[in-house]
Amino acid sequence: FDGMTIVELAKRTGESISALQDILVNVGETVDSEFDPLGIDIAELIAMEIGVNVKRLHSNVGAELLPRAPVVTVMGHVDHGKTSLLDALRQTSLAAKEAGGITQHIGAFVVRMPSGASITFLDTPGHAAFSAMRARGAAVTDIVVLVVAADDGVMPQTLEAMSHAKAANVPIVVAINKCDKPAANPERVKLQLASEGLLLEEMGGDVQVVQVSATQRIGLNDLEEALLLQSELMELKARIDGPAQAYVVEARIDKGRGPFATAIVKAGTLICGQHVVVGAEWGRIRAIRDMVGKLTEKARPAMPVEIEGLRGLPMAGDDVIVVESEERARMLSAGRKKKLEKDRLQKVGEERMEIANPSE
Ligand code: GTP
Ligand code: MG
Numbered sequence: 001f002d003g004m005t006i007v008e009l010a011k012r013t014g015e016s017i018s019a020l021q022d023i024l025v026n027v028g029e030t031v032d033s034e035f036d037p038l039g040i041d042i043a044e045l046i047a048m049e050i051g052v053n054v055k056r057l058h059s060n061v062g063a064e065l066l067p068r069a070p071v072v073t074v075m076g077h078v079d080h081g082k083t084s085l086l087d088a089l090r091q092t093s094l095a096a097k098e099a100g101g102i103t104q105h106i107g108a109f110v111v112r113m114p115s116g117a118s119i120t121f122l123d124t125p126g127h128a129a130f131s132a133m134r135a136r137g138a139a140v141t142d143i144v145v146l147v148v149a150a151d152d153g154v155m156p157q158t159l160e161a162m163s164h165a166k167a168a169n170v171p172i173v174v175a176i177n178k179c180d181k182p183a184a185n186p187e188r189v190k191l192q193l194a195s196e197g198l199l200l201e202e203m204g205g206d207v208q209v210v211q212v213s214a215t216q217r218i219g220l221n222d223l224e225e226a227l228l229l230q231s232e233l234m235e236l237k238a239r240i241d242g243p244a245q246a247y248v249v250e251a252r253i254d255k256g257r258g259p260f261a262t263a264i265v266k267a268g269t270l271i272c273g274q275h276v277v278v279g280a281e282w283g284r285i286r287a288i289r290d291m292v293g294k295l296t297e298k299a300r301p302a303m304p305v306e307i308e309g310l311r312g313l314p315m316a317g318d319d320v321i322v323v324e325s326e327e328r329a330r331m332l333s334a335g336r337k338k339k340l341e342k343d344r345l346q347k348v349g350e351e352r353m354e355i356a357n358p359s360e
Contacts, residue, residue: 005037009046023049041323041332048339068238069110069118069302070231071140071264074175075161076147081177084214085147086123092220107250107262108304109291111224119227120264120302122249131164132317139168140247140264140317143230145223146172150184150211154192162196171234172198173208173226180213238301244270246320248278249304251313259283259310263299263320270299270307270322275329279318280340282333283310284326 006024010017023046038046074082090109112118122141144165148158165172174193176186190200190209199205208226212219244265251261261278263270270276275284286309290296299305307320311333323329 004043009038009043013047020046041328045332045335048335063239063242065237066240068236069120070142070227070234070236071120071122071302072143072145072227073122073141074145074147075164076145076177077149077152077155077157077161080147080149080152080155080158081214082147085145085175085177085212086121088214088217088220089121089224091217092224108264110302110304113224113228115228117228118302119224119231120304122264122304132315140249140266141168141170142234142236143227144170144172145227146174147177148174148189148193149178150176150186150189151178151181153185153189154196159196162198171207171230173210173223173230174198174200175219175223176209176211177214179211180216180218186211239267240269240300242268243322244268244274244299244320246270246299248314248316248318248320250316251310251318253313257308259313260306260308261310261314261318261320262304262306264304265299265301267301268322270305270320272297274322275324275326276307276310276320276322277329277332277336278310278314278320280333280336281310281312281314281318282329283312284329285309 107123110118110120176189200207210223210226245267246263246265249262253259272288289306
């Protein structure tokens with residue numbers, strides 16, 4: 001919708017030009033001519049008013065794209081060692097050492113490799129967050145680490161994680177964990193995974209498998225190397241300059257600091273002081289903190305940061321967009337809230353219909 005004129009918007013949506021102009025007036029916007037391009041925020045507002053679903057497509061045409069770090073999510077069956085593995089990986093992080101081993105929990109962390117490359121890990125507990133984010137169109141994760149306990153083998157949630165990754169078209173790197181246990185049987189795990197359709201590298205496919213022990217801290221470097229290799233194959237790149245496009249990984253409210261969110265920038269640069277709309281909330285970024293809690297002015301792609309200054313609590317998977325003014329931020333937030341409420345009422349209505357017609 002970006003750059004579209006009223007005339008084009010009318011054509012695309014089947015609404016009359018005058019109806020669209022009325023909406024424009026209602027949202028307090030003036031456009032000199034119906035042939036003037038509308039900004040993307042205005043286009044979104046109009047679309048919401050007429051009940052059209054919009055998705056912001058961020059164009060990187062003409063922008064310089066630079067390599068960026070991969071964003072990795074760890075998934076797997078209950079008790080297979082996801083948290084232990086993340087803890088162990090977190091301790092390999094240079095920043096963790098710099099901060100004297102004390103890292104605050106911000107829902108994500110970065111591991112810097114000796115080569116200078118880095119990997120961003122999301123701390124979010126598994127499937128729920130991943131699905132929620134995917135359902136909301138937030139493709140934050142580039143690679144899934146599928147943790148399978150070497151003694152327990154493939155279990156229901158292992159398969160669930162596999163299908164989540166597949167549906168999201170996100171490549172998997174398998175970490176067979178608990179390899180220190182006497183009952184560990186990595187070969188059996190590999191056969192199980194293969195029989196579930198995972199094309200493992202050593203069997204001629206392209207899914208890497210690494211054997212690790214989170215608690216004994218074995219194989220962590222191998223895992224990190226495998227992730228880097230996978231990310232190199234994917235040639236992950238991002239636009240660095242220009243307005244940020246980011247996603248919320250988790251959000252909380254703190255008595256002193258108010259609502260704050262951990263966000264990962266996908267493209268562009270997020271700058272302190274900017275007005276943002278986050279999901280249906282808005283705010284002006286008062287502070288940006290890096291993963292060790294240090295204040296910073298800017299956040300670049302693949303960098304997890306905590307942002308303060310939001311007026312309400314956003315949800316995991318919400319998009320963060322930068323807008324030009326507080327007025328615009330308020331307007332978009334109000335529009336999105338209205339749309340959410342409309343969708344909710346419609347859903348309630350549909351459920352009532354289903355109850356009224358149980359056979360359908
Ligand atoms: P949920 O969050 O409950 O799904 O579990 P999780 O996947 O996060 O597993 P968690 O890291 O909590 O580990 C479960 C148990 O396995 C704990 O008692 C860990 O100490 C143990 N464990 C994790 N990794 C290893 C390992 O590499 N070797 C051994 N021997 N035990 C491990
Ligand atoms: Mg856990």
